[in-house]
Amino acid sequence: MSACDTCLVRNRAICSALDKEEIGALNAIGRRRSLVSGESLIWEGEDSVLVANVIEGVLKLSTGTEDGREQIVGVVYPSDFIGRPFGGTTNHGVTALTDARVCVFSRSDFDAFAREHPGLEHKLLQRTLTELDRTRRWMLLLGRKSASEKVASFLMELSDRLSPITCESDGSSNATRFVLPFSRQQIADVLGLTIETVSRQFTRLKSEGIIDLPSRREVVIQDRFALVAEAG
Amino acid sequence: MSACDTCLVRNRAICSALDKEEIGALNAIGRRRSLVSGESLIWEGEDSVLVANVIEGVLKLSTGTEDGREQIVGVVYPSDFIGRPFGGTTNHGVTALTDARVCVFSRSDFDAFAREHPGLEHKLLQRTLTELDRTRRWMLLLGRKSASEKVASFLMELSDRLSPITCESDGSSNATRFVLPFSRQQIADVLGLTIETVSRQFTRLKSEGIIDLPSRREVVIQDRFALVAEAG
DNA sequence: CGGCTCATTGATAACTCTCAACGCAGGTGG
DNA sequence: CCACCTGCGTTGAGAGTTATCAATGAGCCG
Known part of the structure; x- marks a missing residue:
């Protein structure tokens, strides 16, 4: 075998x-x-x-x-x-x-x-x-989107791609809560931004109630509709 | 046949x-x-x-x-x-x-x-x-390069890719003079910039003697070394 | 010679970066 | 068990680059 x-x-x-x-x-x-x-x-x-x-x-x-x-x-x-x-x-x-x-x-x-x-x-x-x-x-995304659109798009993509792993369901749905496999610097390197800009966008999304950040590496999508709208 | x-x-x-x-x-x-x-x-x-x-x-x-x-x-x-x-x-x-x-x-x-x-x-x-x-x-290029690096990289790439067409030699060398297949707006759309920024970079490269622009659609590379340096 | 499109140039604004300080969490060693 | 150290992340202030808005200029075609 x-x-x-x-x-x-x-x-x-x-x-x-x-x-x-x-x-x-x-x-x-x-x-x-x-x-x-x-x-x-x-x-x-x-x-x-x-x-x-x-x-x-x-x-x-x-x-x-x-x-x-x-x-x-x-x-x-x-x-x-x-x-x-x-x-x-x-x-x-x-x-x-x-x-x-x-x-x-x-x-x-x-x-x-x-x-x-x-x-x-x-x-x-x-x-x-x-x-x-x-x-x-x-x-x-890299050429034409703003920082807020980039971060929102990034979270949407992750929600799609991580769901087969973290989601207990059939994998066709999107994950609402997941663990980031990226540090803030790595997110910046994906999006063509600086670490500070990424951090500020995360903070803003959290303060607007669109996402929650239980810890540095965890993300909860609280308002998927708003996040999609932000993604442009 | x-x-x-x-x-x-x-x-x-x-x-x-x-x-x-x-x-x-x-x-x-x-x-x-x-x-x-x-x-x-x-x-x-x-x-x-x-x-x-x-x-x-x-x-x-x-x-x-x-x-x-x-x-x-x-x-x-x-x-x-x-x-x-x-x-x-x-x-x-x-x-x-x-x-x-x-x-x-x-x-x-x-x-x-x-x-x-x-x-x-x-x-x-x-x-x-x-x-x-x-x-x-x-x-x-899209995520990490500045406008000047983007434009210089773009001209280098074109010089490579257009040479089999416009160059009378064997195609392994790069074209020094070529006709742009792009409008300024299209160049901006390739590089993730605005048309004005592209125009300003072209003007600067010309004023510094790195390229010449005999007409809107023609480019002559006068100082390839400097252009490579600008491309980052 | 208009009238058109496309490109250039200028002034200003906006966004993101840079630099710097602070905060938080985890690990280590006393 | 606590203090400290270290790495990572957050926050703030200011600068810089690029976008935006507006006007002018150049080339082309009817």
Whole structure:
């Protein structure tokens, strides 16, 4: 029995394109790896040597300027794919925001396996197209939205994306209460703002009764309608 | 003899994954279409009904907020692929910035063809991965760069991307003089700025001798080193 | 030669950043 | 068990960059 048989994301990750025998072959070239919060799996600018599936936890994809400004360019959740297959260098670092578990493959092994399994490539293509759509929507936020719209949009997105994890229901509904996998600085790096501006927006949303902040890392959405309106 | 045999981009577009016979089959489900500058091929939010390859010209991918703010989320050049295969709706409009020619397919026809030709899907996957990398790099610009850095980065990128078209040499070098396929408003929509800010940056770069502007739509890079430095 | 669109330039306002101080919570060591 | 230290977050004051509003200028086409 391979590790894949009990994998938490086997029905959602790209592996779901494979049959039992193929899963076994893929399992043979992959290995599990645990990351503690803050630990990096891939560094910006290095050759692409590995790819992975996220099993558990949340990770950020980030890039920065020479003088130290940082921008988080993506956030990945369980069942998402990490890395740059088929040559090239990785243009962004990958770092765990929470403790995480991933299923890692050497890029060359994965490339060869994928070329022989069009179904897997197809799943990966669909996932990449979806991620490209999501990234482009985020560009509208970065380029055209105000600080208040950015923060509200961010909370809405989190509420969507975290619900399969934190919500006891079927995952189709949105989470109303969740734990932020981000520090204030990381939120600022997602939204293209400073930490102070993020903090002020949080305080304002709380004072207006739209959200509650039981602790630094917890958010309760009290007025989803108002939050949607703020998101623009 | 099919239209593909004389296609200007047959060696660079995703079609290059196919052999002679397959090209014939693909040709049978596609058709050529001409667009005049400003004409749209796809509208934001509609069901994805068609996909296309760019043969000639430059097109923008754009999205906007309800209150009319616009953000250009991508720019496509000859040999690039347009549209959202494999279900879903199109999240951004596609509009010609110059007169253009494209090779159009109904999405369902293309989907079916692609599923039967893994080589084509592989090319499309590579292209999509590259586009995702490019888009993420652009997020750093939108989120963290100043107006002067944005404009300088924009000119550098254009110099790269336009060279295969306007440059008489091998295409590996960068264009020093080129015609902008964008109005000032469109440049603002790419960079997340206003038209006035873009104009002021252009004027400044010209007054500092870094670029010259022989006409509204022409740019000459006079000091590439300084421009790179400005790009941050 | 108007009349149009698009771009430039100027003055002012608004938003967000920067710099600085303070507060809170968790962990450590006495 | 408490005091202190440290990291993170909040709050405030002021500066700076970019947006907004308004007027002028340049090129193009009828």
